[in-house]
Amino acid sequence: MKAVIFDLDGTLADTSGDLLEAANVCFREMGHGDVLDPGRDAGVALRGGRMMLTVGLKRLGLFDPQVVDTYYPMLLSAYGTAIAVHTKLYPGAIDAVECLKSAGYAVGICTNKPEGLADQLLKELGVRDVFGALVGADTLTVRKPDPLPLIETARRLGCDPAQCLLVGDSDTDRNTAKAAGVPSILVTFGPSGEDMAALNPEALMQDYSELRELTEVLIGSV
Numbered sequence: 001m002k003a004v005i006f007d008l009d010g011t012l013a014d015t016s017g018d019l020l021e022a023a024n025v026c027f028r029e030m031g032h033g034d035v036l037d038p039g040r041d042a043g044v045a046l047r048g049g050r051m052m053l054t055v056g057l058k059r060l061g062l063f064d065p066q067v068v069d070t071y072y073p074m075l076l077s078a079y080g081t082a083i084a085v086h087t088k089l090y091p092g093a094i095d096a097v098e099c100l101k102s103a104g105y106a107v108g109i110c111t112n113k114p115e116g117l118a119d120q121l122l123k124e125l126g127v128r129d130v131f132g133a134l135v136g137a138d139t140l141t142v143r144k145p146d147p148l149p150l151i152e153t154a155r156r157l158g159c160d161p162a163q164c165l166l167v168g169d170s171d172t173d174r175n176t177a178k179a180a181g182v183p184s185i186l187v188t189f190g191p192s193g194e195d196m197a198a199l200n201p202e203a204l205m206q207d208y209s210e211l212r213e214l215t216e217v218l219i220g221s222v
Helices: 016-030 038-045 049-060 065-081 093-102 115-124 148-156 171-180 208-219
Strands: 003-006 106-110 164-168 184-187 203-205
Touching: 003 093, 003 148, 003 208, 016 038, 016 049, 016 065, 038 049, 049 065, 065 115, 093 106, 093 208, 106 148, 148 164, 148 171, 164 171, 164 208, 171 184, 184 208, 203 208
Parallel strands: 003 106, 003 164, 164 184, 184 203
Antiparallel strands: none
């Protein structure tokens, strides 16, 4: 069986609003108010919790790795209590996933979000059962761009890891697929969409309506 494996944040769903709010909970606790802004920092949010704290502290001229480490658990806790307030699935994403399944492809998620939070988010969005496997940042001892999480996702789907592709939105996803020796599709509708072409993926996707055709071109039909 062939598999299409998806990143989560910035690929299947725009999670930036809830991520930024969780980071701002930390900055408010520090006494700085809301440091990150949804309008300009959506791309930062999709690079993870530690990056949000790092960027915010640098903006304040107060960067300290120990402060990042101290507040990261608070960020995760705040995020978990309000994980799907602003988050929205991208238009057509689940319809495209279901189309792939109907065509015989297995589908899974490989994300650098902690597995528990990824599972919680997918359940709150009502789409956890759509995906046959989920591998998060802490499922294994390594995370993307190491290829092992992608390979493990394929294995959990009962697929040959060499017969999969990764749909993502970042250099991390591009490098993960490259390390695994499989093709990648990078979406151009996320906050960093204009930067995707420079990463030279096997394909760029502007809309989820393009996914099945791109999949058939890259890994063949089932």
